[in-house]
Amino acid sequence: MRDYIQTEGAYVNLLYYNTNQVNIGSSKTNKDINGTFDLGTDENRPMHVSILVDGDRVVVYLDKTKLADTILFMPTDAKNFYISGPMKYQNGAKVLISNLKIAKFKNS
Incomplete structure (x- = not known):
């Protein structure tokens, strides 16, 4: 797993x-x-993350704010997708992922 978190290929950290x-x-x-x-306001509350891939182009949104296109x-x-978190968490912290949707991009 360490090989994947060394920012090889495309990444969002x-x-x-x-x-x-x-x-x-x-x-x-x-x-x-x-x-x-x-990011401090997103601790212990849901954050909406959208990563759109259209061919070679990637668009990234956090809570409906566009950060990259x-x-x-x-x-x-x-185009492989993976999620990683810290190897060690402090104070009983956990990462929860829900409502994961992977869909084909529709050209309009």
Whole structure:
């Protein structure tokens, strides 16, 4: 699992330990988008995350705020999805995921 969390390929990192840092990027396309989003208010409450993939382009939203709309994949890249959390949690913390939906992008 450690190989997957070394930011190989396209990635979206929410860094709660900094309370506001979000990294979106790709090692394949040499993109690195560093931004901020108040993650501290999302502790112990649901956060809506949307990751839309259309070909090589990725659009990322957190609670309906667009954080990225950019090319993150090379045309031949596989588009695999995984979620990882900290290896150790403190103070009895847990990550819960619900209402996960994977759907085909519809062109209009």
